[in-house]
Amino acid sequence: MAFVSxxxxxxxxxxxxxxxxxxxxxxxxxxxxIKKNKGKWLYHEILQPGVLVHVAESGDEVYTVRVxxxxxxxxxxxxxxxxxxxxxxxxxxxxxxxxxxxxxxxxKDKVQPLVDDLESRxxxxxxxxxxxxxxxxxxxxxxxxxxxxxxxxxxxxxxxPVKATMDVLFDDFKNMRLPAHVRVSLACCxxxxxxxxxxxxxxxxxxxxxxxxxxxxxxxxxxxxxxxxSCPTAALKPGKMELEDGTSVKSIMVNEPRCMFCGNCYTMCxxxxxxxxxxxxxxxxxxxxxxxxxxxxxxxxxVVAFFPNEAPRWPQTTDCIQKMIEVYAADANKYERLxxxxxxxxxxxxxxxxxxxxxxHLIDDFRDPAYYTWRQTTQFKF
Amino acid sequence: MAKHETxxxxxxxxxxxxxxxxxxxxxxxxxxxxxxxxxxxxxxxVCEDLLGILELSFKHGRTHWKHGGIVGVFGYGGGxxxxxxxxxxxxxxxxxxxxxxxxxxGGKFYTSEFLRQLCDVWDMRGSGLTNMxxxxxxxxxxxxxxxxxxxxxxxxxxxxxxxxGGSGSNLRTPADCVxxxxxxxxxxxxxALCYDLxxxxxxxxxxxxxxxxxxxxxxxxxxxxxxxxxxADIAFIGTWKDDIRLDQEAVxxxxxxxxxxxxxxxxxxxxxxxxxxxxxxxxxxxxxxxxADGKLAIDNKECNRCMHxxxxxxxxxxxxxxxxxxxxxxxxxxxxxxxxxxSLLIPFIKVEEPYDEIKEVIENIWDWWMExxxxxxxxxxxxxxxxxxxxxxxCNLKPDPRMVQEPRTNPYIFWKEDEVPGGxxxxxxxxxxxxxx
Numbered sequence: 177m178a179f180v181s182x183x184x185x186x187x188x189x190x191x192x193x194x195x196x197x198x199x200x201x202x203x204x205x206x207x208x209x210i211k212k213n214k215g216k217w218l219y220h221e222i223l224q225p226g227v228l229v230h231v232a233e234s235g236d237e238v239y240t241v242r243v244x245x246x247x248x249x250x251x252x253x254x255x256x257x258x259x260x261x262x263x264x265x266x267x268x269x270x271x272x273x274x275x276x277x278x279x280x281x282x283x284k285d286k287v288q289p290l291v292d293d294l295e296s297r298x299x300x301x302x303x304x305x306x307x308x309x310x311x312x313x314x315x316x317x318x319x320x321x322x323x324x325x326x327x328x329x330x331x332x333x334x335x336x337p338v339k340a341t342m343d344v345l346f347d348d349f350k351n352m353r354l355p356a357h358v359r360v361s362l363a364c365c366x367x368x369x370x371x372x373x374x375x376x377x378x379x380x381x382x383x384x385x386x387x388x389x390x391x392x393x394x395x396x397x398x399x400x401x402x403x404x405x406s407c408p409t410a411a412l413k414p415g416k417m418e419l420e421d422g423t424s425v426k427s428i429m430v431n432e433p434r435c436m437f438c439g440n441c442y443t444m445c446x447x448x449x450x451x452x453x454x455x456x457x458x459x460x461x462x463x464x465x466x467x468x469x470x471x472x473x474x475x476x477x478x479v480v481a482f483f484p485n486e487a488p489r490w491p492q493t494t495d496c497i498q499k500m501i502e503v504y505a506a507d508a509n510k511y512e513r514l515x516x517x518x519x520x521x522x523x524x525x526x527x528x529x530x531x532x533x534x535x536x537h538l539i540d541d542f543r544d545p546a547y548y549t550w551r552q553t554t555q556f557k558f
Numbered sequence: 559m560a561k562h563e564t565x566x567x568x569x570x571x572x573x574x575x576x577x578x579x580x581x582x583x584x585x586x587x588x589x590x591x592x593x594x595x596x597x598x599x600x601x602x603x604v605c606e607d608l609l610g611i612l613e614l615s616f617k618h619g620r621t622h623w624k625h626g627g628i629v630g631v632f633g634y635g636g637g638x639x640x641x642x643x644x645x646x647x648x649x650x651x652x653x654x655x656x657x658x659x660x661x662x663x664g665g666k667f668y669t670s671e672f673l674r675q676l677c678d679v680w681d682m683r684g685s686g687l688t689n690m691x692x693x694x695x696x697x698x699x700x701x702x703x704x705x706x707x708x709x710x711x712x713x714x715x716x717x718x719x720x721x722x723g724g725s726g727s728n729l730r731t732p733a734d735c736v737x738x739x740x741x742x743x744x745x746x747x748x749x750a751l752c753y754d755l756x757x758x759x760x761x762x763x764x765x766x767x768x769x770x771x772x773x774x775x776x777x778x779x780x781x782x783x784x785x786x787x788x789x790a791d792i793a794f795i796g797t798w799k800d801d802i803r804l805d806q807e808a809v810x811x812x813x814x815x816x817x818x819x820x821x822x823x824x825x826x827x828x829x830x831x832x833x834x835x836x837x838x839x840x841x842x843x844x845x846x847x848x849x850a851d852g853k854l855a856i857d858n859k860e861c862n863r864c865m866h867x868x869x870x871x872x873x874x875x876x877x878x879x880x881x882x883x884x885x886x887x888x889x890x891x892x893x894x895x896x897x898x899x900x901s902l903l904i905p906f907i908k909v910e911e912p913y914d915e916i917k918e919v920i921e922n923i924w925d926w927w928m929e930x931x932x933x934x935x936x937x938x939x940x941x942x943x944x945x946x947x948x949x950x951x952x953c954n955l956k957p958d959p960r961m962v963q964e965p966r967t968n969p970y971i972f973w974k975e976d977e978v979p980g981g982x983x984x985x986x987x988x989x990x991x992x993x994x995x
Contacts, residue, residue, distance in 0.1 A: 177597050179705070180682070184712035189632040194715035196760035202664030202739075202749040205672065210739050217742035219872040222822040230740055238740060248578045248700070250585035250605075251677035251686045258670035258677075271666040271690055273735070273784050280740075299580035301571025312823030321693060324615035325608070326641060326657065326700060328623045333615065335578045336570060343573035353826035368891035369693045371789035374899075406934065408894040440894060446625040453619040466788045468780035470843055470866045473787050475897055487616040488566040510829050511820070511841060511866070545896060 207268035209238045209282045225350055226308035227287060239287045240278050243294055243306040244317045244342070244349060247275040248325060248335050253305065256297070260306070264290040274317045274359075276310050312352035315345045315501070320362040321369040323381070329439045330364035331381030331456040332485050338362055340489040341379065344498050355508040355517070358501060359465070366438055376514040377497055378461035378476045385455035386435040387448035391417040391427040398445035400428055406444040409434045436542070458483045458493050462500060463515030474515045479527070481537035496532070503529050522557050560586075561603055562610030566617065582609055585686050596682050600651075600703050604685045607651030608701070611643055629656055629704050631711040635766040637722030638707055654703040655685070658710060659696040659723035661731050661756070661763075664749035665739050666691065675718055683710050694773065695733030695784075696723040721760075727770050727934075729762040734776035735783040743868065744778030745796025745881040746909035752776045754913055755920070768924075769931035779877065780865050786889070786900070791937045792920065793886040793900045794909075798878035801858040802867070808874035809834075809854045820870050838867050882908045885919060887949070888938030898938040903949065905960045919953060926952035947972075 185191050203211065213232035220230040228240040246253075257277060261269040264286060270278045279290055294306040310316035318341060321327065323334025341360065348354065361372035364381040372378035394400070404412045411434035417427045428441075428448070442448050450456075460483065464476030479500075483492045500514075507529060508517035518526040527534045540546035560583075570579045586605035589598065601607070611622050626640030639657040646653035660676070676697065680686060685701035692698040702710065714720045723731035732755060735741070737748030755774060756763065762772075775786035778796040786793035811817045812832055818825065819832045834854075839847050846860035847867065854874075856867075868875045885907060886900030907915055923937065926949065931940045941949055950957060959965075975982045 177599065177602075180597050180599060182709040182712040183716065184708045186708065189708070192716070193633070195633060195721075196764060197715060197719060197721045198757045198760055198763075199661035199753070200663045200672065200718075200720055202667060202753060205663055205667040205669050206739060207667075210667070214740075215738040215744075215747065217738075217740065218876075219742055220821055221818065221872075222825070225826070228821075230742070240740070244576060245690060246576045246578045246581060247689050247691070248581070249688050249690050250581050250588075251681050251688070252585050252588050253581050254673055254677050254688065254690065258673050261670045267670040269668055269670070270736070271668070273666075273695075273733075275690065277690075299571070299577055299584065301577050301580035301583075302573075303571065303577040303580060304574055305576055307574065307576065312821075312825070314826065319693065322689075324621045324623075325612055326623060326655070327621060328625050328641070330621050333612075336567075336616065339570050339573070339575055339577060339579075342575035346574045349575075351826040352823055357823075363891075366891075367893050368897075371693065371785060371891050373891055373897040374785065374788035438893060451620040456619060466782045466785040468782065468787075468864050469869060470841055470864055473782070473899055475899070485619045487619065488569045510824065510837065511870070542896060 205268070207238070207266065207280050207282070209236055210280070212236065213238070222312045222352070223287075225314065225352055226311055227291065228311060229284075237282065237284070239281050239284060241281075241287065241290050241294065241308060242272070242276050242278050242310050243308050244310055245271065245275045245277045246335070247320060256305065260290075260293060264293065272317075274310070274319050276317050277306070307346070307349065309350040313354045313356055314350075314352045315348040315354070315358045315360060317349075318342060318360045318362055318379075319372075321364045323364040327364060329367065329442060329450075331383045331451070332364050332379075332458050333487065334362055334364045336488055337379055337458070337490045337493060340491075341494050341497060344494040345501065348501065354501070354505050355510055356513045358504070358514060360497070367443075372461070373475055374464040374466045374473060375476050376462065376464065377500065378464065379493060379497075380459040380461060381456065382459045382482070383437040383439060383450040383452065383456050384482065385450060385452045386411075386430050386432045386437065387439075387441055387450050388452075389427065389430065390447035390449075391425055392419055394428060394445065394447035395426045397447045400426060400445075403428060403441050403445035403448065406440045408438060408440060409436055411435045412441060454484075457485050458490070460493065460496055463518045465513050465515055470511070471513075471516055476515075477518075477523070478538055479530075479532055481535055500530050524557055560609075561606040562613060564609050564613040567609060567613050579609070582687065589686060599683045599706055599709070600685065600701075602651075604651040604655075604701060605687065607649040608655075608685065608687070611645060611649045611652055614645065614648075623655075626656075629707060631707055631722070634722065634764045636725040636728045636764055639725055641701075652685075652701065655701040656704065656707065658684075658699040658702065658707070659692065659694075659725055659731065660699060660714065661721050661723040662691055662695050662697050662733070664734050664752050665736050666695075667739070672718070676720075679710060679713050679718075683713075694723070694730050696731045722764070724763045726766045727768045728764065728766040728772070729759050729768070730771050730773045731763070732756050732774040732776065733784055735778050737776070737778040741778060742872065743781065743796075743865065743877055745798055745877055746778065746794075746883055748776040748778045748794075748796070750911070751794060751909055751913060751916070754911070755917075758917065762924075768928065770934045770936050772924075772927075772937065780863055781869070787886055788897075788899060789889050789891060790900065791887060791889065792923065793889060794883045794916075795886060796881065796909075797863055797884050797906065798881045799906055800878040800880040802856055802861065802878060803876040804854060804856065805874050805876075806853060809871065810852060812871050812874055813852070817871075817873050821872050838870050841866055882906050885916075887923065888936070888941045890936045890938045894934075895939050895942070898936075898942075901938075901941065901946070902961050903953065903955070905958060922953045923949070
């Protein structure tokens with residue numbers, strides 16, 4: 177296809193240039209009922225899984241139908257979202273922080289036709305395009321990162337394990353039977369673009385082998401001091417390497433026992449890749465939360481040190497998550513988040529009930545905070 | 559007939575959850591047919607090559623994307639992430655596959671008109687694949703070639719009045735919760751503050767001048783739906799100072815079973831009749847509530863605004879009227895020195911236009927961090943390295959017991975010379991007159 181200019185002139189990049197205008201202003205996109213009642217909402221209620229009503233002081237109501245979105249969306253699918261919004265919602269919709277899509281209507285009689293329309297749409301492969309759910313004491317959509325679809329440092333895929341996990345947890349996306357909401361998140365390496373470190377259940381990609389050194393090219397590709405400075409455990413030092421042909425090159429030496437496999441060096445230097453079929457896989461973390469409700473926000477804790485990458489459906493990972501949720505559902509009190517439940521019964525009991533093996537990998541040995549996670553009391557359970 | 563066999567990915571088409579594989583396939587087919595006669599500016603088979611390279615990653619258990627090169631639009635240092643695949647001969651359609659981050663509107667509210675416009679640009683000049691949305695909040699346009707970057711930017715800014723978001727060592731695209739737009743618990747207008755600060759700090763957002771990334775996030779209440787407390791260098795979390803508004807009649811309706819507790823969120827199981835003592839009074843973390851003779855009483859002075867009672871009885875209890883936000887600083891994900899939660903710097907600040915007080919806090923923090931922060935050191939790490947006291951000094955703030963969970967357990971206080979009468983300079987000979995060697 178021929179190049180089509182937008183009007184940009186590469187010879188004069190500053191000509192008519194518009195910069196620093198920021199995003200479009202939020203209130204351009206509000207549905208009328210939102211614009212009218214903003215700041216004057218009285219209360220809300222979840223009428224059925226995936227359907228909320230918010231009632232305003234004016235007596236106005238807005239009904240929201242929430243559907244699970246796939247974060248990785250084509251323009252064809254977005255256009256279909258637009259078609260639905262045009263048909264039912266006067267062309268308005270919003271997205272949530274957790275990749276759900278919300279369709280809003282201003283009267284109750286518009287809800288059921290919208291729900292029916294959304295539930296009727298399926299991909300050719302058979303999966304739902306817009307499953308209604310993700311509210312209340314259930315499992316909502318997984319927030320996640322790019323994985324193998326677009327990232328240079330992942331230790332696992334993102335969209336694949338998310339699809340596999342949500343297929344397994346689908347009933348809890350459509351239902352509200354759990355003691356409290358369960359937030360599942362995935363980050364494909366410990367850079368944690370997805371900030372999974374405060375989730376009820378976190379799926380985290382992790383490398384287990386030190387960087388593979390491309391000595392021949394390293395000094396040509398990288399700033400050696402920058403790469404060395406990037407190592408949080410001081411495992412790197414400058415050195416000279418003799419290549420097979422006898423030439424001597426400047427490079428980086430890795431003190432392998434000091435490596436925590438964070439990949440920070442690889443971010444600074446492409447001649448130190450960590451990706452490895454056997455080395456890479458998944459860490460499962462549990463018990464985190466961000467809300468201040470009842471107890472303070474908590475970090476997630478590592479409960480499984482490693483599962484292999486079992487593409488395409490990661491069965492060990494999804495089995496483990498499903499098991500944890502079933503045990504939590506059966507054992508926790510109403511309103512108790514997964515981490516609050518684990519703290520109440522004790523982590524020793526958590527491992528027993530969830531039938532998870534406690535290995536030495538799960539005892540913190542990273543710097544000062546480690547000490548505060550060891551048991552400094554005689555209060556424990558047999 | 560698909561360009562590449564994808565037997566592993568094909569297994570992700572079944573099952574109820576929306577399949578991204580089916581969606582990419584549908585996009586691949588739409589591009590191949592091109593019923594609208596789009597003048598595609600990047601390879602038509604980009605989606606098929608993306609499936610091909612992803613299948614290879616599923617087979618190898620390793621990514622096939624290389625480091626980003628330095629690509630971007632003129633005058634900006636962020637908003638574009640360079641991406642190249644490491645098998646360009648096998649998958650030429652994704653040989654160059656750069657990402658553009660587009661600054662999302664507040665609350666992620668859209669009209670179909672605007673989304674269709676973005677789709678048209680991206681269909682023609684990119685892969686037709688997006689993330690709605692990236693983890694930070696941006697609309698992510700996933701996959702285009704270098705010559706298209708300026709064209710897309712020109713079209714976005716000229717035709718659609720829309721700018722790019724942040725990446726690299728700059729202010730990342732700020733993000734907010736749904737806020738007052740559709741939530742009765744929002745203690746300030748998250749969208750208004752998010753938008754104002756985004757506009758005020760456009761230079762910081764587009765031109766990397768910081769030691770590392772810096773994030774603002776805006777949560778309307780302590781439930782923290784955008785997780786600001788866990789991931790924002792500055793988290794603005796709504797709160798109030800006066801009394802919870804209380805409607806005794808509605809309390810009675812909850813007790814009497816007329817209203818479902820917690821907004822109906824637990825309807826998937828029979829938890830038995832609502833028990834206000836067990837479900838509200840006993841779970842209150844400060845024990846500041848009592849229920850007797852059919853009346854609920856709250857000792858508001860002792861309340862720590864955890865949101866539990868309000869969440870359980872939204873029709874009976876409402877946030878107070880004297881509202882503003884708390885500011886917590888220094889949260890981050892684990893890289894490098896372990897995860898950090900935000901630490902409380904300002905217990906309460908009014909959120910009122912033009913937000914001058916808030917901007918003063920932000921700029922004081924930035925001045926300190928830009929002066930003292932090392933390359934790739936987040937604010938939270940600088941706080942750990944230099945201590946909370948330095949942050950207080952930088953912000954001209956007085957210490958407050960609300961800023962700590964507990965006072966220090968060691969007495970190793972770094973007294974300053976001017977805090978000790980007489981200073982540190984003394985005469986050893988004078989001392990020796992009374993203390994022989």
